[in-house]
Amino acid sequence: MYDLSVCLAAIRKENWSRLYNSVVKSVGEYSFEMIFCGPHDELPPELQGLENVSCIQDYGAPTRAQQISMISAKGRYITWTADFARWSINLYKSS
Secondary structure: OOOEEEEEEOOOHHHHHHHHHHHHHHHOOOOEEEEEEEOOOOOOOOOOOOOOEEEEEOOOOHHHHHHHHHHOOOOOEEEEOOOOOOOOOOOOOOO
C-alpha cells in the first residue's frame, strides 16, 4: 500500500512527466502512486515502467475519469490534482 494516491483526469499528456516530478519533490519520504485516467491508452516514455504510475483509458467526462482513477487507488490517503498542476517542493515533507 502507498501512503498517498494521486488521482486525476488526464488529458494533457505532455504535462504528465513534469507533474510526476513535482510530486516526487513534494512528498519527501512518503510513498505515492499516480493514477492517470483519460483518453490516452499509455503513459509517456519517461513514466513507462514505473510501478507507482498507471494509466486508465476512458472517454467519459473529466469528472467520470477522476472518479474512475479514485476507484483504483490503493493509498492510505487519496488526493486529486490537475494535469497542468505543479506541487510545491517539500509540501508534505514538512507536514
